[in-house]
Amino acid sequence: MSLNAVKGTHDIYAEEAKCYQYIKNVFQAVAELYGYMPIETPILEHTEVFCRSTGEGSDVVRKEMYTFLDKGERSLTLRPEITAGVARAIVENKMLFNFDSPLKLYYVGPAFRYERPQLGRYRQFIQAGVENIGVDNAYADAETIALAMRVLNYLGFKGLKVKVNTLGDKASRDAYREALKKYFEPLLPNMCDDCKSRYELNPLRILDCKVKEDQELVKNAPKSKDFLSEEAEDRFYKTLSILSDEGIDYEIDDTLVRGLDYYGHIVFEVSGEEYGALLGGGHYDNMLHNFGAKAEVDSGVGFAFGIERIYSLMKDKGLFDNIDKGLDIYVMPLSEDLIEHGYILSEQLRGLGYSVESPYKAAKLGSLFKKANRRKAKVALIFGEDEINNGKIQVKILDREEQIEADLSTLDHTLNDIFNAIDSDDGCCCGDECEGDDCCCGHHHDHEEGHGEHCCGHHHDHEEGHEGHCCCGHHHKDDGDN
Numbered sequence: 001m002s003l004n005a006v007k008g009t010h011d012i013y014a015e016e017a018k019c020y021q022y023i024k025n026v027f028q029a030v031a032e033l034y035g036y037m038p039i040e041t042p043i044l045e046h047t048e049v050f051c052r053s054t055g056e057g058s059d060v061v062r063k064e065m066y067t068f069l070d071k072g073e074r075s076l077t078l079r080p081e082i083t084a085g086v087a088r089a090i091v092e093n094k095m096l097f098n099f100d101s102p103l104k105l106y107y108v109g110p111a112f113r114y115e116r117p118q119l120g121r122y123r124q125f126i127q128a129g130v131e132n133i134g135v136d137n138a139y140a141d142a143e144t145i146a147l148a149m150r151v152l153n154y155l156g157f158k159g160l161k162v163k164v165n166t167l168g169d170k171a172s173r174d175a176y177r178e179a180l181k182k183y184f185e186p187l188l189p190n191m192c193d194d195c196k197s198r199y200e201l202n203p204l205r206i207l208d209c210k211v212k213e214d215q216e217l218v219k220n221a222p223k224s225k226d227f228l229s230e231e232a233e234d235r236f237y238k239t240l241s242i243l244s245d246e247g248i249d250y251e252i253d254d255t256l257v258r259g260l261d262y263y264g265h266i267v268f269e270v271s272g273e274e275y276g277a278l279l280g281g282g283h284y285d286n287m288l289h290n291f292g293a294k295a296e297v298d299s300g301v302g303f304a305f306g307i308e309r310i311y312s313l314m315k316d317k318g319l320f321d322n323i324d325k326g327l328d329i330y331v332m333p334l335s336e337d338l339i340e341h342g343y344i345l346s347e348q349l350r351g352l353g354y355s356v357e358s359p360y361k362a363a364k365l366g367s368l369f370k371k372a373n374r375r376k377a378k379v380a381l382i383f384g385e386d387e388i389n390n391g392k393i394q395v396k397i398l399d400r401e402e403q404i405e406a407d408l409s410t411l412d413h414t415l416n417d418i419f420n421a422i423d424s425d426d427g428c429c430c431g432d433e434c435e436g437d438d439c440c441c442g443h444h445h446d447h448e449e450g451h452g453e454h455c456c457g458h459h460h461d462h463e464e465g466h467e468g469h470c471c472c473g474h475h476h477k478d479d480g481d482n
């Protein structure tokens with residue numbers, strides 16, 4: 001018996017947890033820019049949910065699911081992906097009747113696949129994704145890709161490319177499937193066992209085979225583009241022209257089929273030379289029908305990415321270097337009797353929107369400064385009996401080694417002035433006076449693109465009084481209003 005974390009799972013804490021939170025915040029803010037609503041579905045679903053939609057032809061369903069019988073002999077599965085559960089939830093909760101169509105939903109949550117654990121691949125991982133359901137339109141496909149690119153751009157990734165392919169409509173796919181069967185039939189005896197099953201269940205999956213010898217055979221296989229109906233072809237090129245007009249860099253990859261069975265029409269992956277694949281998704285039809293619904297438009301489009309992979313790439317590239325802005329204030333009472341003063345003062349300052357820590361027990365000043373340093377605190381508030389008796393407090397701006405004595409009664413104004421000065425020195429997201437491209441929410445943004453283009457995806461319009469915590473999870477302050 002082991003008491004360690006289960007193989008392929010991992011604990012996320014401290015700095016790493018902050019970085020995960022940052023990725024989620026940026027993703028959520030961008031999804032909301034595009035009008036998406038959050039959805040949370042159960043991690044446990046009936047196994048049938050995935051067999052019907054994710055697909056029995058996919059490796060994920062055939063080999064990688066955590067499936068078990070519960071005490072009531074029901075076959076349950078820890079979700080290997082989230083799209084299928086979202087579709088089930090839409091039908092079960094009659095969402096298409098209760099909300100306007102299309103339904104634009106985003107999610108972040110754990111998924112489970114019994115895969116060989118390796119760098120960036122886990123058995124429990126966190127997926128963030130969107131589904132735009134009840135729509136069958138090239139603009140929806142293009143918008144979904146644009147959303148994905150915006151998330152990655154705001155996270156700081158550069159030089160990204162979208163690989164796209166089309167699997168066409170049902171007629172195109174049926175014709176293509178037949179052509180693939182014809183092509184692979186004589187080659188099958190020399191192919192891997194997985195490909196032999198894929199041949200029976202869904203020959204398109206053979207194109208995904210990772211075995212080197214099989215990949216050679218895949219190179220000469222028929223291409224989906226040669227089996228497209230005119231309508232499906234027009235639809236694909238319409239999406240591509242929207243992407244071109246928007247300046248999104250794409251490349252057609254006619255071996256791209258993606259690993260799940262539900263895709264039709266466009267499929268895509270975003271990658272970069274320095275990074276490999278970052279995210280994938282595509283269009284699907286008849287998803288709601290799998291759960292017994294007759295929807296007027298039973299189509300959708302979406303994507304998902306694994307937060308672990310995005311995190312490890314961002315860490316390697318130093319893309320988190322600016323996000324931890326640290327604590328605003330470290331409160332330093334100089335004796336045990338002043339701990340309560342420290343506690344009350346900290347609570348008052350938190351009420352003003354500052355992030356504050358104070359010790360629960362008296363400690364030496366040297367040790368408090370060390371802690372404040374580790375927490376990257378900007379200001380220390382130091383006080384002994386004399387200061388308190390005289391209504392005073394020492395305010396030390398830590399990175400400038402500057403110290404002033406302030407009146408406790410007007411401390412809020414003093415801090416306001418100090419933090420405004422720190423913010424303008426730092427180069428704030430409020431834009432005009434900013435030097436360089438460091439936004440206060442910890443990331444790069446292009447000032448020329450204006451205030452609507454911040455990394456966290458929201459307007460930081462100070463005149464409108466956007467105060468306190470920014471959607472990117474960091475604290476920033478408006479002029480004169482902390």
Ligand code: HAM
Binds near residue numbers: 080130279280
């Ligand atoms: P997927 O490509 O199977 O698509 O997974 C999406 C993302 O989840 C991958 O790009 C990868 O980053 C991450 N991922 C998958 N397996 C693992 C793993 N074992 N460890 C860490 N990360 C992993 C889907 O799941 C579709 N539901 C995407 C979608 C949404 N298509 C349409 N709507």
